[in-house]
Amino acid sequence: MKTAVIVFPGSNCDRDIAVALERVTGRAPAMVWHRDTELPEGVGLVAVPGGFSYGDYLRSGAMAARSPIMRAVASGAERGLPVLGVCNGFQVLTEAGLLPGALMRNAGLNFVCRDVTLAVDNAQSAFTSRYAAGERVVFPVAHHDGNYVADADTLDRLEGEGRVAFRYAEPVNGSARDIAGVLSAQGNVLGLMPHPERRVEPAHGGDDGRRLFEGLLEAVGA
Numbered sequence: 230m231k232t233a234v235i236v237f238p239g240s241n242c243d244r245d246i247a248v249a250l251e252r253v254t255g256r257a258p259a260m261v262w263h264r265d266t267e268l269p270e271g272v273g274l275v276a277v278p279g280g281f282s283y284g285d286y287l288r289s290g291a292m293a294a295r296s297p298i299m300r301a302v303a304s305g306a307e308r309g310l311p312v313l314g315v316c317n318g319f320q321v322l323t324e325a326g327l328l329p330g331a332l333m334r335n336a337g338l339n340f341v342c343r344d345v346t347l348a349v350d351n352a353q354s355a356f357t358s359r360y361a362a363g364e365r366v367v368f369p370v371a372h373h374d375g376n377y378v379a380d381a382d383t384l385d386r387l388e389g390e391g392r393v394a395f396r397y398a399e400p401v402n403g404s405a406r407d408i409a410g411v412l413s414a415q416g417n418v419l420g421l422m423p424h425p426e427r428r429v430e431p432a433h434g435g436d437d438g439r440r441l442f443e444g445l446l447e448a449v450g451a
């Protein structure tokens with residue numbers, strides 16, 4: 230399947246996710262510069278990678294969310310195109326209004342860079358179908374703005390609609406209700422602070438992240 234990775238000035242996990250996608254699909258993704266206005270023809274999955282787009286100036290992800298390519302990503306998402314935002318990508322997707330809530334400064338105010346244990350909350354989404362509900366997985370995190378916040382009504386709605394994909398199974402950043410990953414209402418957009426693409430082969434210390442990509446490809450019929 231044809232996939233695309235969006236690249237902003239300051240992205241630094243674009244290569245990691247490109248390698249993960251190539252491993253799983255057997256095909257290198259198109260690297261799409263943020264100034265482009267259209268996604269390549271026939272793309273079946275868009276990844277918005279981690280990093281420090283625009284140096285995290287203003288708010289993490291705020292400037293990248295206004296990049297020309299994000300209009301194409303938003304209209305693709307509206308049509309049901311799967312979009313995966315990891316770490317800074319999650320921040321960009323909230324800033325672009327594709328996902329609710331915001332990622333604030335970590336509760337401990339420190340940059341957190343380590344492996345964390347997550348629990349799979351909804352194992353029925355396109356992104357989580359290869360996991361079991363309640364399963365514990367280990368993904369690395371590397372962020373200073375990972376503290377997920379939303380008002381109580383939004384959090385209730387997300388939980389009620391099965392839109393919490395992953396939760397932290399240990400204290401990490403103060404996120405409301407331990408939310409680590411959130412799905413859009415249609416279920417085709419996932420924002421996730423931890424990095425599944427940094428956990429796709431044994432040399433990474435484990436391959437818990439690989440099934441996220443495999444399940445996604447299966448879901449889109451690739």
Ligand SMILES: NC(=O)CC[C@H](N)C(=O)O
Nearest residue numbers: 279280316317372373374
């Ligand atoms: N690894 C990343 O994507 C970092 C995200 C963001 N710049 C933060 O530190 O919060």
